[in-house]
Amino acid sequence: MKKPRLVLIGNGMAGVRTLEELLKIAPDLYDITVFGAEPHPNYNRILLSPVLAGEQTIEQIILNPLDWYAEAGITLHLGAKVTSVHRSKRLVTAQRADGSVIEAEYDRLLIATGSNPFILPVPGRDLQGVIAYRDIADTEAMIETAKTHRHAVVIGGGLLGLEAANGLMLRGMQVTVVHIAPWLMERQLDDVAGKLLQQSLTERGLQFELGAQTAELLGNEAGRVRAVKFKDGREIPADLVVMAAGIRPNTDLAKSMGLLCAQDGRGGIVVSDTLQTATDPRIYAVGECAAHRGIAYGLVAPLFEQGKVCANHLAEFGIGRYVGSQTSTKLKVTGIDLFSAGDFMGGEGSEEILLSDPIGGVYKKLVVKNDQLVGACLYGDTVDGSWYFKLIREGRKIADIRDKLMFGESNIGDVGHQGHSKAAAMADTDEVCGCNGVTKGAICKAIKDKGLFTLEEVRRHTKASASCGSCTGLVEQLLMFTAGGDYSATPKKKAICGCTEHSHQEVRDAIFKEHLTSIPAVMQALDWKTPNGCPSCRPALNYYLISSWPKEAKDDPQSRFINERSHANIQKDGTYSVIPRMWGGETTAAELRRIADAVDKYQIPTVKVTGGQRIDLLGVKKEDLVNVWKDIGMPSGHAYAKALRTVKTCVGSEWCRMGTQDSTQMGKDLERAMWRMYAPHKVKFAVSGCPRNCAEAGIKDVGIIGVDSGWEMYVAGNGGIKTEVAHFLVKLRTAEEVMEYTGAFMQLYRKEGWYLERTCHYVSRVGLDHVKKKILDDAEGRRALWAELQFALDGEPDPWFDFDKARVDTRQFIPVNAA
Amino acid sequence: MTTWTTICRIDDIPLLGARRVARDKGAAVALFRTTGNRVFALLDRCPHKGGQLSQGIVFGESVACPLHNWTIGLGSGCAAAPDEGSTPSFQVNLAGEEVQLDADELATLGTDLPLPTAGPCGRRAGSC
Numbered sequence: 001m002k003k004p005r006l007v008l009i010g011n012g013m014a015g016v017r018t019l020e021e022l023l024k025i026a027p028d029l030y031d032i033t034v035f036g037a038e039p040h041p042n043y044n045r046i047l048l049s050p051v052l053a054g055e056q057t058i059e060q061i062i063l064n065p066l067d068w069y070a071e072a073g074i075t076l077h078l079g080a081k082v083t084s085v086h087r088s089k090r091l092v093t094a095q096r097a098d099g100s101v102i103e104a105e106y107d108r109l110l111i112a113t114g115s116n117p118f119i120l121p122v123p124g125r126d127l128q129g130v131i132a133y134r135d136i137a138d139t140e141a142m143i144e145t146a147k148t149h150r151h152a153v154v155i156g157g158g159l160l161g162l163e164a165a166n167g168l169m170l171r172g173m174q175v176t177v178v179h180i181a182p183w184l185m186e187r188q189l190d191d192v193a194g195k196l197l198q199q200s201l202t203e204r205g206l207q208f209e210l211g212a213q214t215a216e217l218l219g220n221e222a223g224r225v226r227a228v229k230f231k232d233g234r235e236i237p238a239d240l241v242v243m244a245a246g247i248r249p250n251t252d253l254a255k256s257m258g259l260l261c262a263q264d265g266r267g268g269i270v271v272s273d274t275l276q277t278a279t280d281p282r283i284y285a286v287g288e289c290a291a292h293r294g295i296a297y298g299l300v301a302p303l304f305e306q307g308k309v310c311a312n313h314l315a316e317f318g319i320g321r322y323v324g325s326q327t328s329t330k331l332k333v334t335g336i337d338l339f340s341a342g343d344f345m346g347g348e349g350s351e352e353i354l355l356s357d358p359i360g361g362v363y364k365k366l367v368v369k370n371d372q373l374v375g376a377c378l379y380g381d382t383v384d385g386s387w388y389f390k391l392i393r394e395g396r397k398i399a400d401i402r403d404k405l406m407f408g409e410s411n412i413g414d415v416g417h418q419g420h421s422k423a424a425a426m427a428d429t430d431e432v433c434g435c436n437g438v439t440k441g442a443i444c445k446a447i448k449d450k451g452l453f454t455l456e457e458v459r460r461h462t463k464a465s466a467s468c469g470s471c472t473g474l475v476e477q478l479l480m481f482t483a484g485g486d487y488s489a490t491p492k493k494k495a496i497c498g499c500t501e502h503s504h505q506e507v508r509d510a511i512f513k514e515h516l517t518s519i520p521a522v523m524q525a526l527d528w529k530t531p532n533g534c535p536s537c538r539p540a541l542n543y544y545l546i547s548s549w550p551k552e553a554k555d556d557p558q559s560r561f562i563n564e565r566s567h568a569n570i571q572k573d574g575t576y577s578v579i580p581r582m583w584g585g586e587t588t589a590a591e592l593r594r595i596a597d598a599v600d601k602y603q604i605p606t607v608k609v610t611g612g613q614r615i616d617l618l619g620v621k622k623e624d625l626v627n628v629w630k631d632i633g634m635p636s637g638h639a640y641a642k643a644l645r646t647v648k649t650c651v652g653s654e655w656c657r658m659g660t661q662d663s664t665q666m667g668k669d670l671e672r673a674m675w676r677m678y679a680p681h682k683v684k685f686a687v688s689g690c691p692r693n694c695a696e697a698g699i700k701d702v703g704i705i706g707v708d709s710g711w712e713m714y715v716a717g718n719g720g721i722k723t724e725v726a727h728f729l730v731k732l733r734t735a736e737e738v739m740e741y742t743g744a745f746m747q748l749y750r751k752e753g754w755y756l757e758r759t760c761h762y763v764s765r766v767g768l769d770h771v772k773k774k775i776l777d778d779a780e781g782r783r784a785l786w787a788e789l790q791f792a793l794d795g796e797p798d799p800w801f802d803f804d805k806a807r808v809d810t811r812q813f814i815p816v817n818a819a
Numbered sequence: 820m821t822t823w824t825t826i827c828r829i830d831d832i833p834l835l836g837a838r839r840v841a842r843d844k845g846a847a848v849a850l851f852r853t854t855g856n857r858v859f860a861l862l863d864r865c866p867h868k869g870g871q872l873s874q875g876i877v878f879g880e881s882v883a884c885p886l887h888n889w890t891i892g893l894g895s896g897c898a899a900a901p902d903e904g905s906t907p908s909f910q911v912n913l914a915g916e917e918v919q920l921d922a923d924e925l926a927t928l929g930t931d932l933p934l935p936t937a938g939p940c941g942r943r944a945g946s947c
Binding site for chain 2: 460461530531532533534535538539557558559560561562565566570571572573574575605606618619809811812815816817
């Protein structure tokens with residue numbers, strides 16, 4: 001059968017990315033033809049500025065070399081401008097520079113014509129030496145002109161104009177930027193930051209004419225531009241005029257085809273959430289030429305998201321909708337740090353938090369509305385840009401961190417690596433990812449060589465930030481520096497994994513609302529794209545099911561990571577470690593004897609005391625696990641599970657001359673009440689008997705500190721990857737209260753936490769105020785939560801002994817022997 | 820001529836799970852069973868750092884290594900891009916309910932590949 005034909009008009013980043021996404025999921029579905037007006041294969045348009053500045057070459061910014069098209073079986077027409085599309089005949093007609101005509105029929109048409117520079121309608125705009133800044137030809141013209149001419153004028157003090165001006169200056173020209181607004185980059189910066197930027201650029205040698213209106217471009221006898229004349233009559237010399245006063249979606253072709261285009265805003269071809277044009281469902285539009293919900297995006301990341309959704313529909317999968325993006329901006333002028341996102345201007349109904357150090361060249365403005373961060377404008381120090389952007393996107397309540405907000409994420413716990421917080425200042429040989437030993441140089445090289453755009457891609461290719469994730473901020477910064485400025489925009493919601501479009505929250509909600517009790521049921525109800533998920537989603541689904549429907553949903557061991565399937569921790573040689581539970585860290589001679597005997601009997605190579613006051617037996621063969629558990633005769637310590645692990649205690653008032661409370665007993669009681677409790681991630685408690693806090697309760701998921709008049713309760717601390725000091729939650733009087741409040745907090749976390757989210761991340765996402773509302777303000781709700789947890793844990797088996805009930809497949813402990 | 824050796828019954832392998840076939844020498848052989856009741860056999864040794872693939876999560880026709888989450892194709896034994904490497908795969912014959920391996924491959928395939936070690940045996944002499 002003949003394949004359906006797909007024609008792409010516009011050989012740029014958005015269109016070709018859509019093809020890449022399509023080929024990934026449906027490689028042989030279409031006969032594909034591409035028309036590109038430029039003579040080049042798809043290149044990274046954002047990196048034209050570094051090319052102009054002499055930091056990169058054209059070859060380096062090519063994204064898809066000609067071989068790529070050939071290998072994918074794509075018919076490519078370069079230097080061919082599409083002149084008309086006949087919709088009822090489904091015929092595309094294009095013309096080459098030599099006048100020859102090419103025709104192609106289509107079954108599906110994808111329009112990605114991008115945008116056109118806005119050319120000021122002033123006399124003299126057709127003179128020689130007046131150009132826009134949009135493509136490789138413009139860039140080459142600018143580089144050539146800089147070799148022979150002296151005076152350049154850039155009209156437009158926005159992102160593009162400043163990058164052009166900076167590049168021309170570095171090429172030796174004397175550059176004046178003409179800008180009609182009172183300050184630079186008024187769409188991305190407020191007046192203070194705009195003026196700081198101007199000052200810094202002036203020091204580098206740029207000149208500015210702000211608030212100036214261009215009246216006319218004057219030419220010489222040869223027809224070349226020689227000066228720019230303003231409305232007030234002044235003239236400045238100009239051998240080159242670059243028009244960078246904005247872009248407009250290129251909809252000429254679309255209009256001639258009768259496709260609906262937006263009248264308001266910047267215009268653009270009107271598309272639906274599936275990127276189909278409003279007029280003709282056979283025709284799709286992506287990228288800068290498209291107007292989605294009234295917005296024509298000019299940044300790359302949203303275009304890539306559109307491409308992904310569009311490809312999904314072209315592949316006839318029909319899942320996924322594009323629901324818009326939030327964007328942020330960073331200027332690609334080396335040495336200038338500038339970041340803005342969201343509603344950075346503020347205004348009525350919003351509050352501003354400001355930090356201004358004009359001498360140090362640092363300015364930060366955060367805009368807060370309804371207890372949420374809605375905008376940020378940073379100049380001079382942009383390290384926390386991606387963190388602010390995340391807060392803006394997530395819309396998290398900020399009351400609990402408001403006083404520290406301005407000082408950045410590093411101030412609330414994330415110290416990064418060896419104190420590194422500025423990726424730009426690091427040497428190429430400095431290690432960024434300590435887990436996988438990846439250096440800054442290796443990451444930058446991979447980004448450049450492999451054309452990586454997203455954090456996910458960097459993780460896949462370099463492993464950086466793919467393990468513990470604590471270097472994610474650094475990697476994001478490197479991505480911004482290396483791949484260009486505007487990749488930081490992100491989808492409004494994040495899918496669990498590639499198997500679904502749904503986020504963790506949506507899946508949780510659906511499981512609860514639709515009373516789903518098995519993994520296949522969830523996958524069917526939510527249109528999973530893969531037959532049986534992947535190692536990311538299956539463990540998450542399993543947890544959501546058993547925590548939402550205790551006693552009803554059945555645990556699926558094959559959807560658990562090996563440690564939770566074998567109830568021991570796998571080691572690098574395939575042996576396991578065994579950590580029995582020692583209530584509150586107390587043990588007895590009898591227990592120690594049994595442990596010692598087991599170590600001898602099973603020749604266990606290493607015995608180690610853990611940080612959580614327990615004993616770890618390392619190097620146990622899988623075949624021996626069941627017998628070791630039996631011989632030791634102690635309960636499972638769940639040291640291998642996303643569950644309650646240790647409860648660390650000090651000796652407390654029973655022995656300690658400083659002790660004010662019986663912390664050991666409190667710890668043992670908490671542990672006995674909540675062991676066997678599975679959670680989104682591992683959970684650790686500690687109980688100290690006095691404020692000297694020898695049990696280190698300040699870095700635990702729940703930390704209890706005894707004081708003379710009762711107990712202080714702290715939550716959401718963390719001692720691992722990201723040292724995070726626990727938040728004070730409440731002061732309690734009795735041990736019973738400690739039990740109830742701790743249980744209620746745990747149940748809240750179990751119900752609301754996303755899989756693999758520690759309490760510190762959970763609380764940072766929902767805000768401590770939310771937790772206080774649920775646990776402190778609502779006594780009835782608190783008691784209900786505690787009762788729910790007790791119901792869920794009642795009768796739960798010890799997986800080391802009650803194999804059937806815990807659904808432990810004991811066949812795994814015996815190898816099959818060839819008959 | 821292939822001599823098929825019966826190893827176990829298909830039901831002895833958990834659905835979306837694996838079993839290990841111990842051998843006298845070298846790494847074990849991992850048997851995998853997919854939802855479509857297809858059975859695959861690979862050397863139980865991830866090409867990355869020798870992790871036991873039999874302990875991984877089986878999904879589609881792949882398994883995720885339990886050590887560092889590399890994805891290995893059950894049919895080919897090859898790591899999914901961008902990771903590189905492969906582990907030997909064994910022929911499997913399903914005779915009714917019986918899972919059979921090639922006796923020759925079982926005796927020799929991949930037996931020379933080193934296995935990962937851990938623990939005090941790796942310490943420098945004299946330090947323990």
